[in-house]
Amino acid sequence: MSALAIENLVVNRTGIPVVRGVNLIAKAGEISVLLGSNGAGKTTLLEGISGVIPASGRIALDGADLTRSLAGHRARAGLSHVEQGRTVFGEMTTEENLRVALHPSASLDQAYALFPELVQRRTVLAGMLSGGEQQMLVIARSLVGLPKVVLIDEMSAGLAPVVVGRLMSAVRKLADSGVAVVLVEQFAALALAIGNRAYVLRRGQMVFEGGCAELAKDPARLHHLYLGDAGETGAEETRQHA
C-alpha cells in the first residue's frame, strides 16, 4: 500500500507554476528517488508536499487527505521533511535537538543506533557539529518523530563523498525499517543504487517513472531525461527569445 500518494499537484512560486500536475507514489519500506536538473522543481515539489508552500491537487497520507492541512498538522500526521541546508537548532545540544522531536513511543536509542557517531557528540551544541554530523542529526531528528514518510532534500550538498556514502546507507536502513522515503539527490548514481522507484522531473513536470535499477543501467537515457532533447530545447529557447 502506498504511504504517500500525490495526484495532479501544482505548486506556484510568486504566482508562477513551478510544479505542474505531478503524480508521485511513495510506498512503505521503499525509497523513491526524485531526480532532475537544477531548477526542475524538486525542492518546490517537496515543499508543496510538506506544506511549506501551498499546493493544489491531492496529497494523501495512508489514504487521509492532507492537501488543505498546515505543515505542522502534516508533520504530526507522519509526514516528515528534512529540508536542504541542514536545519539543526544550532543553539541546542545534539540531544536536545533529538528530544524536541521525540515521539512519546520513540526512544533516543533509535537515533543513536542509526548514527552511533552522534553518541559522543550528544552534549555538543548542534551549531558546532561538522556538516556531516549536522546532516546525520536532522535525519535522526526526523526518525525519532516516528514518521510514516520522510522527504529528504539534497542531503549530500557540500559533504565529503565518504560522508555521503554513510548517509546513503543510513537512509536505506531507515526505509528498511518500514518508512517510505522520498529522496531528492544530486548524486544520481548513488541515489539510484539505494532506491527502489525513480522519478525524473523536468521543468516542473514528471517525465519518467520507473524502477531505479532500470534507470541506473542506462546513463544515456538518464542524461536525456535530465536535459530533454537538445535540439528541441534549443529551438524552444530560440522561440522564447524571439
Place this chain on the structure above:
Amino acid sequence: MNSLLTPAVAGLSAGGAYAILGVCAIFTYRLVAVVNFTGAAIGAAGTFVMVALTEHGMPLFPAVIIGILAGALVGVMIGGVMTKWFSGASATTKAAVTAALLVGIIALGLRLTGGQRPHLFPDLVSGSAFRFAGVEVTWGSLLTVTLAVGLTIASDLFLARTRTGLQMRALSERPMAAELIGIRVRVLALAVWGIMGAVTAFAMMIIAPLRSPDFMSLSLLVVPALAAALIGAFRSFRAALLGGVLIGIVEGMVSALEFGARFRGVVPFLVILIVLLWSQRGARWDAAR
C-alpha cells in the same frame, strides 16, 4: 548612610517590578523574536480591569484573578496580530509594529479609563515585613523581588528542562523547521504572549499604587523594563533581574536627593544610553583607530 538606604530599599518594589517586566521582555524576545513595546501596556490593561472591578464593589481577590486573566487575554490578542500578520517579518518591523500598537493601546486605554481621572489602586499587600539596618522593608518590596527571582529561576529551568521549553527554543531559532517537526508553532507563540500578559499584569498591580494612577504612566514602564532587558542583552534572565532591581534602587536614591526627585524618570534612559554605548565600544574604538 540611612538617608540613602531608606529610599534605596523603597526602590526595591519598583526594581522588582522592573525586573519582572524585563524578564518578560527577554522571554518574549527569545521565544517569539519580538522586542515588545506593549508589555507594560498589556499589564496596565489587566490592572485597570482589576481597578474597575474593585471600584464596582467586587472583592479584591477575584478582581485580581480576573485582572490577571484580562492581561493574558490582551497578551494573546496582541500575539494573535503578531503571529497572524507579522510572523515572517524582520525584527525591526515587529518592534515597529509593537511600538505602533503601544500608541494605540495607550489612546484606547486613556479613553476607556477616563484619561487623567484618578483611580484608587488597592494595595495587594501592605505593611512592613521586617526592619533591616533600621529601615522598614515592606511586604510589597519583598513580594516583587521574590516574584522576580522566582520568575527568573523558573524561566531558566523551564527553557532548559521541559519539553515545552525545548519546543519554544526551537520555535525561536527556526520557526519553519520547528513546524516541520510537528511543533504547534502558533499555539506556543500565543501561549508565550498569554503567559507574559498574565505575569506582567500581576507585577503592575503590585507597583501601580506607587505610580501615577493613569493608564499612560503605567504603560510607559516599558522603558525601565526594556532597560533591564538591555542589561541582560535580551538573553540573560539573571542579568535582567539584577539590572531591573538596580534601576529601581538607583531611582529610589535619586528621588531622595534634593535636586534629583524630578529626574527620577531619567534613570532608565541613562541606563539604556550607557548600555548601548558600552555594547558599541568595540566598533567605536576600531573606528577611532
